[in-house]
Amino acid sequence: MDLVLIDALEVDTVIGVYDWERTITQTLRLDLELGTDIRPAAAGDDIAQTLDYAAISKRIAGFAGEHQFALVETFAERLAETLRAEFAIAWLRLTVRKPGAVAAASAVGVAIARGSRPGDA
Numbered sequence: 001m002d003l004v005l006i007d008a009l010e011v012d013t014v015i016g017v018y019d020w021e022r023t024i025t026q027t028l029r030l031d032l033e034l035g036t037d038i039r040p041a042a043a044g045d046d047i048a049q050t051l052d053y054a055a056i057s058k059r060i061a062g063f064a065g066e067h068q069f070a071l072v073e074t075f076a077e078r079l080a081e082t083l084r085a086e087f088a089i090a091w092l093r094l095t096v097r098k099p100g101a102v103a104a105a106s107a108v109g110v111a112i113a114r115g116s117r118p119g120d121a
């Protein structure tokens with residue numbers, strides 16, 4: 001399986017479990033691995049035959065602006081569902097980091113993988 005990559009995508013959203021977090025916008029940093037077969041796009045040199053990382057990045061920014069979750073877990077799960085529903089993504093790994101949430105850490109967050117890799121049972 002081939003991958004289309006989006007690294008360190010920063011999006012602004014309202015997120016957090018504390019009351020003060022409901023009043024501000026915070027930045028999340030996302031890494032995505034999007035499973036697909038890039039050979040048809042490469043053969044035809046055709047953007048329509050692959051996952052358009054620009055379109056997906058724009059959709060993620062829109063998703064972040066549309067939703068207000070408490071947990072990064074919920075953000076990750078709902079975003080993965082949305083992307084898999086709207087784009088031809090066979091499998092994805094999504095990492096959501098919340099920089100600055102824990103002062104002693106450069107970032108905290110979650111990583112999930114959803115969908116089926118070719119060859120999986």
Ligand SMILES: Nc1nc2c(c(=O)[nH]1)N=C([C@H](O)[C@@H](O)CO)CN2
Nearest residue numbers: 015016017018070071072073101102
């Ligand atoms: N596993 C999680 N732990 C925590 C989360 C979270 O989303 N997932 N969130 C918070 C607070 O919102 C924190 O980020 C504020 O600094 C605490 N723990």
